[in-house]
Amino acid sequence: MSDKTTNISELGEFGLIDHLTKNFELKNATSLVGVGDDAAVISISEEDALLISTDMLIEGIHFNLMYMPLKHLGYKAVATNVSDICAMNGVAEQITVSLAVSSRFPLEALEELYEGIHIACEKFNVDLVGGDTTSSVSGLTINISVVGRAKKKDIAYRNGAKEFDLLVVTGDLGAAYIGLQVLEREKNVFNANPNIQPDLDGHDYIIERQLKPEARVDIIGYLKELDVVPTSMIDISDGLASEILHLCKASKVGCHIYDEKIPIDSKTSLTAIEFNLDPSTCALNGGEDYELLFTIAQADFDKVKGNPHMTFIGHMTNEKDGTYFIDKNGSAIGLKAQGWNHFQG
Amino acid sequence: MSDKTTNISELGEFGLIDHLTKNFELKNATSLVGVGDDAAVISISEEDALLISTDMLIEGIHFNLMYMPLKHLGYKAVATNVSDICAMNGVAEQITVSLAVSSRFPLEALEELYEGIHIACEKFNVDLVGGDTTSSVSGLTINISVVGRAKKKDIAYRNGAKEFDLLVVTGDLGAAYIGLQVLEREKNVFNANPNIQPDLDGHDYIIERQLKPEARVDIIGYLKELDVVPTSMIDISDGLASEILHLCKASKVGCHIYDEKIPIDSKTSLTAIEFNLDPSTCALNGGEDYELLFTIAQADFDKVKGNPHMTFIGHMTNEKDGTYFIDKNGSAIGLKAQGWNHFQG
Numbered sequence: 156m157s158d159k160t161t162n163i164s165e166l167g168e169f170g171l172i173d174h175l176t177k178n179f180e181l182k183n184a185t186s187l188v189g190v191g192d193d194a195a196v197i198s199i200s201e202e203d204a205l206l207i208s209t210d211m212l213i214e215g216i217h218f219n220l221m222y223m224p225l226k227h228l229g230y231k232a233v234a235t236n237v238s239d240i241c242a243m244n245g246v247a248e249q250i251t252v253s254l255a256v257s258s259r260f261p262l263e264a265l266e267e268l269y270e271g272i273h274i275a276c277e278k279f280n281v282d283l284v285g286g287d288t289t290s291s292v293s294g295l296t297i298n299i300s301v302v303g304r305a306k307k308k309d310i311a312y313r314n315g316a317k318e319f320d321l322l323v324v325t326g327d328l329g330a331a332y333i334g335l336q337v338l339e340r341e342k343n344v345f346n347a348n349p350n351i352q353p354d355l356d357g358h359d360y361i362i363e364r365q366l367k368p369e370a371r372v373d374i375i376g377y378l379k380e381l382d383v384v385p386t387s388m389i390d391i392s393d394g395l396a397s398e399i400l401h402l403c404k405a406s407k408v409g410c411h412i413y414d415e416k417i418p419i420d421s422k423t424s425l426t427a428i429e430f431n432l433d434p435s436t437c438a439l440n441g442g443e444d445y446e447l448l449f450t451i452a453q454a455d456f457d458k459v460k461g462n463p464h465m466t467f468i469g470h471m472t473n474e475k476d477g478t479y480f481i482d483k484n485g486s487a488i489g490l491k492a493q494g495w496n497h498f499q500g
Numbered sequence: 501m502s503d504k505t506t507n508i509s510e511l512g513e514f515g516l517i518d519h520l521t522k523n524f525e526l527k528n529a530t531s532l533v534g535v536g537d538d539a540a541v542i543s544i545s546e547e548d549a550l551l552i553s554t555d556m557l558i559e560g561i562h563f564n565l566m567y568m569p570l571k572h573l574g575y576k577a578v579a580t581n582v583s584d585i586c587a588m589n590g591v592a593e594q595i596t597v598s599l600a601v602s603s604r605f606p607l608e609a610l611e612e613l614y615e616g617i618h619i620a621c622e623k624f625n626v627d628l629v630g631g632d633t634t635s636s637v638s639g640l641t642i643n644i645s646v647v648g649r650a651k652k653k654d655i656a657y658r659n660g661a662k663e664f665d666l667l668v669v670t671g672d673l674g675a676a677y678i679g680l681q682v683l684e685r686e687k688n689v690f691n692a693n694p695n696i697q698p699d700l701d702g703h704d705y706i707i708e709r710q711l712k713p714e715a716r717v718d719i720i721g722y723l724k725e726l727d728v729v730p731t732s733m734i735d736i737s738d739g740l741a742s743e744i745l746h747l748c749k750a751s752k753v754g755c756h757i758y759d760e761k762i763p764i765d766s767k768t769s770l771t772a773i774e775f776n777l778d779p780s781t782c783a784l785n786g787g788e789d790y791e792l793l794f795t796i797a798q799a800d801f802d803k804v805k806g807n808p809h810m811t812f813i814g815h816m817t818n819e820k821d822g823t824y825f826i827d828k829n830g831s832a833i834g835l836k837a838q839g840w841n842h843f844q845g
Binding site for chain 1: 504505506507508509510511513516517519520521523524525526527528530531533534535539540542544545548550552553554555556558559560561562593594596598599600601603605606607608610611614618621625626627628629630631632633634635636637638639641643645647649
């Protein structure tokens with residue numbers, strides 16, 4: 156090791172991965188796509204490929220067991236991995252689960268965690284095929300790897316968007332972030348006075364969006380039925396703004412997205428206002444919605460138009476025209492990612 | 501959660517995995533084999549399968565950065581995963597790496613870790629295709645998942661050994677364990693007086709076996725050349741005794757293994773004696789050798805006989821005849837696993 160040391164927070168999560176993996180080349184003919192998309196792509200026949208993705212969740216960084224019950228944690232860990240396969244327009248089939256737990260967790264706690272994993276496996280039709288279980292020095296760490304499958308011609312990469320393509324988002328956004336604010340508030344109330352019961356009434360939807368996100372496997376089915384292959388796709392884990400910028404950067408295009416078109420549930424909007432937050436900002440930067448963001452060729456507009464699960468929020472432009480958010484007054488504001496960076500703050 | 505709580509150490513690592521996954525069924529037709537072997541088996545065509553395995557390493561549990569340089573840790577993490585694919589008689593092709601690090605690790609430390617990963621990828625001809633990098637509350641956690649490939653007819657499972665099959669081990673055993681004893685001793689000397697330089701002279705082989713174990717990908721090639729498919733196979737991560745018992749239990753057979761036939765390098769024996777340890781005990785219970793243990797049908801004896809990388813150490817018997825270690829005096833001693841259990845002591 157040289158004498159000079161560099162703090163890893165200077166690079167950010169994506170910069171760090173890019174830096175550490177820049178010397179690695181793909182040498183096996185079966186390795187079609189490596190680091191840099193939602194999943195790696197491995198050739199298994201002339202027409203078919205497997206998709207592989209992996210995700211590590213750390214107690215105290217990605218989840219807080221004070222308000223994230225273990226059953227929900229298990230469910231969410233599977234759902235977020237399945238979502239990565241959806242983001243490639245593939246179908247998840249298998250997972251492996253690695254778990255490190257300190258001895259403060261009794262067997263019954265792990266049973267709850269695995270019950271959540273089991274419910275998610277049933278829901279998303281994936282098989283638990285392997286894993287590793289070990290002790291930890293402190294806390295709980297869970298790493299899930301997921302294997303999915305797709306026809307090579309159907310795989311949607313991040314880098315396929317073209318100028319004039321239409322930008323589509325599924326479901327509604329911002330709810331998971333606002334749900335987290337409610338949970339944080341009630342945790343603070345509880346910490347101040349443990350005799351006060353948490354007040355979660357009327358917040359069921361947004362709290363469920365935070366604690367029990369769904370992978371949009373249904374969308375992959377709809378796209379198949381509609382005979383639409385997205386020109387690019389990503390799932391929304393870090394916030395809409397961050398994900399749009401990923402697509403634009405990978406595809407070398409710009410974009411216009413329209414504030415008034417971003418789908419936000421009324422319960423999300425009302426609670427955001429209660430917290431003095433702008434609902435659009437929650438949707439743009441909140442993250443953890445696990446909806447899908449994709450682009451389609453204009454020729455496919457009529458196939459997608461009117462689908463209740465999909466909303467057009469903008470279009471791709473020439474790279475040199477930049478990436479813009481058009482607010483409700485028609486003003487164009489440069490789009491900035493303020494998604495999560497676990498190496499900062 | 502019920503009121504009753506059970507300490508997870510009561511089940512041990514394997515009992516815990518069995519318990520937590522007992523309600524999981526394989527539902528996808530492509531999931532051929534799930535939890536319980538060195539790797540899961542996923543069908544990709546009539547003749548071919550992918551093999552998937554995953555392994556989590558925790559600082560303070562599986563490695564100590566005081567004497568395990570990060571470059572070696574990276575190498576070893578890849579090698580042990582590739583070894584799991586070898587243990588199925590398959591060829592590893594891709595890995596994903598998930599990493600959690602606390603901010604005390606500068607970028608240069610992670611560069612060292614990835615240099616070790618890179619060297620191992622080159623050595624074992626595997627491609628790094630994905631990963632996840634995040635911060636941790638404390639210490640370093642690394643999870644590697646590996647993807648391998650095999651013809652279905654060539655896959656060696658743990659449960660295929662038959663009575664009268666011959667038990668074969670590759671390389672030599674016990675060195676990694678004795679190497680660890682030397683490193684522990686020098687660590688204690690250093691802690692007592694940091695001015696004393698570690699005395700590792702003459703221990704290169706056993707220390708390298710601990711710090712830089714090799715996956716026996718060469719053996720998979722030799723078996724192919726010899727046209728031998730093992731009737732059962734496992735890699736030696738937890739010690740010879742523990743692994744033999746895994747094969748016997750999965751295959752529903754007994755065994756006789758012979759002390760005098762266990763391959764132990766002279767440097768291992770000499771250092772064991774220096775530590776007042778019985779070399780055979782180190783081989784039986786030490787672990788981390790990452791050699792391969794397999795059974796072959798008697799009909800294949802002539803093909804394997806005389807191969808410098810493979811040693812016959814015993815044979816399988818009828819299940820009801822039990823599992824025995826025959827010592828140098830010819831006495832039969834019941835074989836016991838004293839391999840590592842990270843949930844105890």
